Amino acid sequence: MTFLKVEGFGKSFTISHLNQTIRAVEQIDFSIDKGEFIGITGKSGSGKSTILKSIYRTYLPDEGKILYDSEEYGLIDLLQAEERKILYLRKYEIGYVSQFLNVMPRTTSRELVEQSVLEMGKPASVAKEEAEYVLSHFELDRKLWDTYPNTFSGGEKLRLNIAMAAVKKPRLLLLDEPTASLDEQSKVKVRELIEKLKKNGTTLAGVFHDIEFMDGLCDKVFDMKRRQYTSEGAVI
Numbered sequence: 001m002t003f004l005k006v007e008g009f010g011k012s013f014t015i016s017h018l019n020q021t022i023r024a025v026e027q028i029d030f031s032i033d034k035g036e037f038i039g040i041t042g043k044s045g046s047g048k049s050t051i052l053k054s055i056y057r058t059y060l061p062d063e064g065k066i067l068y069d070s071e072e073y074g075l076i077d078l079l080q081a082e083e084r085k086i087l088y089l090r091k092y093e094i095g096y097v098s099q100f101l102n103v104m105p106r107t108t109s110r111e112l113v114e115q116s117v118l119e120m121g122k123p124a125s126v127a128k129e130e131a132e133y134v135l136s137h138f139e140l141d142r143k144l145w146d147t148y149p150n151t152f153s154g155g156e157k158l159r160l161n162i163a164m165a166a167v168k169k170p171r172l173l174l175l176d177e178p179t180a181s182l183d184e185q186s187k188v189k190v191r192e193l194i195e196k197l198k199k200n201g202t203t204l205a206g207v208f209h210d211i212e213f214m215d216g217l218c219d220k221v222f223d224m225k226r227r228q229y230t231s232e233g234a235v236i
């Protein structure tokens with residue numbers, strides 16, 4: 001059964017100071033089955049991030065539907081859903097990770113990960129245990145656990161970002177270039193975690209410039225240029 005279906009999707013951006021409209025993406029159709037991991041490839045500016053941000057509803061597209069089979073709401077069009085439903089889905093069902101860390105100031109990395117668990121209604125003892133597990137898994141240095149992430153390196157921020165999303169074990173995880181500033185060892189950790197999440201039933205959609213990273217990990221690769229799934233997965 002289809003878990004996520006993108007239908008006739010299109011998005012334009014208005015640049016008000018230039019009085020111009022940019023057609024960022026058009027006529028995109030694809031679907032993802034439950035438990036699949038799909039990669040999205042295409043040249044820079046082809047609209048890969050725009051699609052992920054629209055699924056997460058950071059962007060509101062002007063054409064099409066994004067049908068998602070929610071545990072709580074059943075089949076729901078993410079583009080039409082009420083704000084409160086989107087907030088619920090972000091809390092319990094859909095995660096989004098990019099290379100940028102955007103978090104509450106003066107909050108330690110441990111507290112941030114615990115917060116992700118607490119907002120799902122789990123007790124503090126579970127939050128503590130699960131936070132420590134993911135922070136260790138991503139090898140975030142223990143001395144950074146109780147410090148604020150504003151001074152972290154790019155790779156450290158990213159590992160924290162992934163830990164905050166992964167600890168929720170989301171049903172759908174959107175990965176927007178999450179490995180962009182990571183070294184090889186950290187990429188291996190991300191790969192391990194993706195494999196683990198997948199094994200536990202998480203459905204994933206990701207944008208990666210690193211084709212080697214996608215190799216053998218993605219079930220299908222959607223090519224923005226051809227507007228279809230390809231088996232080769234080459235970046236055009």
Ligand SMILES: Nc1ncnc2c1ncn2[C@@H]1O[C@H](COP(=O)(O)OP(=O)(O)OP(=O)(O)O)[C@@H](O)[C@H]1O
Nearest residue numbers: 013014022024042043044045046047048049050051
């Ligand atoms: N908030 C925005 N306001 C205006 N234009 C935008 C906005 N977000 C994206 N765009 C434009 O939409 C197009 C698609 O951008 P998007 O970031 O989705 O591409 P991408 O394929 O992810 O690119 P890259 O691989 O370089 O990250 C680009 O031309 C971009 O400039």
